[in-house]
Amino acid sequence: MKLTSKVAKLICGARDRKLFDKALKQQYDGLYRIAYAWCHQSAIAQDLVQETMLKALENQEDLDSLQHLKAWLVKIMRNMFLDEMRFKNRWQWVEETEIDQHHCAQCSESELLKSQRNELLYRAMAQLPFEQREAITLVDLQGFSYQEIADITATPVGTVMSRISRGRQRLKNLLEHDLHPKVVSIRRI
């Protein structure tokens, strides 16, 4: 291939990359919220999202269509999260009395109540087994279908439904009766 043809190909590639970069940027907030719901530590959530985006850039040829970008990114992030937890031992589950707060000073009673309610929900979510928390996060925060969650997590749809059902039941119990002051969270080691 002549160099001019190769350059033309590179230019087309660069345009595709520009589209990809733009689409990737649009997914940042959603990914961060999922990551935060998984680990409830803002610094770790940030790391996870950053590394997910870098990995996505490295492997963007593997994505068949931008329509599937969100599910593809979540799958990358999930694998990375589990790798870090299970194999690399970079993070570990620990019991914490605090989880990262995302709320600054509140200026009204209603906002304070909202903040407290959110805090209870975060704490309850943090006590769920990861598989249940993951399934609930994906269906409630991002609106993935059961089938999409099954594809992302490589589990049967029935298992996904069971995780969602059991997770919500446990959440309900925690919020109504049984919320322990300590939460299970993760820390770098």
Place this chain on the structure above:
Amino acid sequence: MSTKASIQDYQLQAYVDNQLGVEERLELEQLMAEDSEIERQVQQLSTLKSQLKQAYADVSVPPQNLHQNAPKSFWSVPKSAAAALLLGVLIGSSFSTLNSNQAANSALVAQAAQSEKFIIHVDTDDQIKQFAAVQKIADLYQQKGEQIQVDVITNSEGVRLFDVNNASSEELATLLDKYPKLTLFACQRALQRASDKGEKINLIPQVQHDKPAVDAMAERLNSGWNYIKI
């Protein structure tokens, strides 16, 4: 058809998650209308779902600034990916293709605000085009200032632009002295082919020639450089 007795928890979950088919959905809505307990359960699930969604929507998302608090592994990825991320995701990637034969100066000024790196590509030994390339270097530095990076990449017959005996060599030497961020690059393969044919090319000492031009070009294009073909 489902009945009040046979209704399963997973069906209620699937209803609030909008995962039921039309028929199942209508059946369940009929049961809800007949049984307030089923309606209450669905309402509870729906409330929990919306509360969770709202609680995490309230999480403030830190800005996409990978320069700060970057994880260690950020730096272990290939430079092209890191560069693409930094240029593309964080500040919006800029890529332009300009033809020196066009009146592109105004576009160039606009592009330069986003990217201050330029490739000038020469693949011919046509003297007029080679003069134009040298003139383009001078023009860019005059318009943009000394801080911009300009890499002149030559291949094929274009490598002769960097021969010390070329008509433009003195001017190139002057530009190299004047602008520290000017780099000259000759294609390794083109030099090898010339050598194989017994053609002697005495390169200006500052010329880099350690890789094929296409590789040098790809590195820069992947990092958002502006491309100018002479």
